[in-house]
Amino acid sequence: xxxxxxxxxxxxxxxxxxxxxxxxxxxxxxxxxxxxxxxxxxxxxxxxxxxxxxxxxxxxxxxxxxxxxxxxxxxxxxxxxxxxxxxxxxxxxxxxxxxxxxxxxxxxxxxxxxxxxxxxxxxxxxxxxxxxxxxxxxxxxxxxxxxxxxxxxxxxxxxxxxxxxxxxxxxxxxxxxxxxxxxxxxxxxxxxxxxxxxxxxxxxxxxxxxxxxxxxxxxxxxxxxxxxxxxxxxxxxxxxxxxxxxxxxxxxxxxxxxxxxxxxxxxxxxxxxxxxxxxxxxxxxxxxxxxxxxxxxxxxxxxxxxxxxxxxxxxxxxxxxxxxxxxxxxxxxxxxxxxxxxxxxxxxxxxxxxxxxxxxxxxxxxxxxxx
Ligand code: CA
Numbered sequence: 001x002x003x004x005x006x007x008x009x010x011x012x013x014x015x016x017x018x019x020x021x022x023x024x025x026x027x028x029x030x031x032x033x034x035x036x037x038x039x040x041x042x043x044x045x046x047x048x049x050x051x052x053x054x055x056x057x058x059x060x061x062x063x064x065x066x067x068x069x070x071x072x073x074x075x076x077x078x079x080x081x082x083x084x085x086x087x088x089x090x091x092x093x094x095x096x097x098x099x100x101x102x103x104x105x106x107x108x109x110x111x112x113x114x115x116x117x118x119x120x121x122x123x124x125x126x127x128x129x130x131x132x133x134x135x136x137x138x139x140x141x142x143x144x145x146x147x148x149x150x151x152x153x154x155x156x157x158x159x160x161x162x163x164x165x166x167x168x169x170x171x172x173x174x175x176x177x178x179x180x181x182x183x184x185x186x187x188x189x190x191x192x193x194x195x196x197x198x199x200x201x202x203x204x205x206x207x208x209x210x211x212x213x214x215x216x217x218x219x220x221x222x223x224x225x226x227x228x229x230x231x232x233x234x235x236x237x238x239x240x241x242x243x244x245x246x247x248x249x250x251x252x253x254x255x256x257x258x259x260x261x262x263x264x265x266x267x268x269x270x271x272x273x274x275x276x277x278x279x280x281x282x283x284x285x286x287x288x289x290x291x292x293x294x295x296x297x298x299x300x301x302x303x304x305x306x307x308x309x310x311x312x313x314x315x316x317x318x319x320x321x322x323x324x325x326x327x328x329x330x331x332x333x334x335x336x337x338x339x340x341x342x343x344x345x346x347x348x349x350x351x352x353x354x355x356x357x358x359x360x361x362x363x364x365x366x367x368x369x370x371x
Contacts, residue, residue: 035069035261040089042082042100044202045075048223049283050249053155054099057251057276064268069261071097090147092254099154099251102140103184111143111331114339115151117247119186119318121339124156124246124281125354126346131248132274134342139335148255152273155249155280158288160241161225162306163218164209164234169306172313181205181217185321186243192317202228209233218243222291223284231299238304242314249280303367 039058043051058071076082079095086105089098102109103116114121115136122130130136131153144151163182167174176194180187187197198214208214210233217234218241219225231237251273258266295301306314326336 032068034067035257035265037069037071037096037257038079038094039071039073039097039099040076040078040080040085040095041073041098042076042085042104045078047075048227049280049287050099050155051075053249053276053280053283054251056279057099057154057272060272060275061268064272065265069265069268086147086149086252089252089254090149092148092256096254096257097251099249101247101249102151106184109143109147110325110328111335113185113325114332114335115140115143115248115250117184117186117244118322118339119189119243120245120315122246122343124158124248126343126350127156127246127248128153128277129346130339130342134345135338136342139338143331143335144252145255150253150255150258152251152253152270153248153277154251154273155277156284157220157244157247157249158281158284159221159246160218160244161221162238162241162243163216164225164230165216165236165238166209166212166234167215168236168304169238169310171307172310174310179213179215181208181214182243184243185318185325186218188321188325189243189314189318192321193314206230206233221284221288222295223287226291226295231295231301235302236304237295237301238306240306242306242311242318248277251276 039054041051041054043054045051055073058073061069061071074080074095076085080088082100083104085098085100086108088095101116102112105112121127127136131140137151137153140151163180169175172193175190178190178195179198180190180195181198181200182190183199187199191197198208200208200214202219205214205217205219206229209217209230217230219228219230221241225231225237253269258269261269292303296303322336326333
């Protein structure tokens with residue numbers, strides 16, 4: 001039922017009830033269908049912000065819809081494996097909703113990579129501006145439509161850290177032969193720099209780093225890295241996370257199920273996704289500072305900035321990598337061109353607003369003596 005019709009009928013019903021007839025509003029509400037959906041995620045159980053964010057999304061949707069949509073959430077492996085989320089939601093037979101990050105699906109949908117993280121690409125502010133005000137979400141919908149999926153941004157990690165290294169990184173040549181766990185496009189750039197990219201599930205990274213099977217690893221940011229205990233296995237904690245400068249997390253709906261909802265419930269799903277997108281970024285922003293402080297003061301971590309020359313070299317290689325990726329298929333090319341155009345469009349404003357302002361207010365003194 002359309003919301004307008006509902007209000008109209010409910011209004012008539014209320015008037016009728018007041019008039020003392022047998023017809024009443026609760027009878028109409030009782031006829032509203034309850035949707036019982038299942039959501040699968042790519043996150044381990046209880047992973048803060050990511051899995052807990054997916055669970056919060058489900059609870060808020062239920063509350064906002066007055067219980068008309070009830071979503072049961074399953075962490076990775078509980079119903080389908082982490083990397084089975086895309087296909088499960090796409091088929092829509094057993095699950096209607098999924099949560100993850102679009103770069104996990106690069107093997108199936110190369111163009112999906114641009115909607116999660118691009119090396120030297122958008123920060124959270126930039127990627128959100130692209131999605132909500134620059135046509136990015138429309139493009140994402142176009143990319144997912146052939147798979148019967150409707151995507152929405154549902155979270156953002158903020159700018160990540162560059163990673164944990166067992167040795168100091170002085171120049172780009174230090175990547176030659178370096179064994180690093182770094183997935184996605186960032187990994188392709190490291191491979192170009194001569195590194196050996198190792199892909200490992202989260203649970204195996206610490207031991208590999210400790211035993212020297214890995215020379216380096218990236219993960220997320222201080223809040224999550226502290227939990228993983230990497231500081232016990234690698235001495236140097238590098239910044240900035242050039243490879244994931246504002247990774248967007250996604251919620252996706254099976255298109256047939258999404259389209260079958262009354263308009264007001266679609267609006268609720270969209271609005272709560274947007275709310276969770278903001279909430280998760282705030283969780284990271286609020287938690288990362290305290291975690292970094294703890295890593296430095298309690299665990300004596302060496303916080304180091306990548307040398308500017310090294311970053312410049314990585315940036316050149318990242319640009320080449322993105323052109324190569326874009327050349328693989330027509331949709332990737334289309335998304336890449338739109339991405340570059342919007343980046344150029346907001347770049348100058350970023351330089352005279354955020355960048356210039358940060359240069360003035362960043363508490364550089366608090367970094368002194370810690371690098
Ligand atoms: Ca990462």
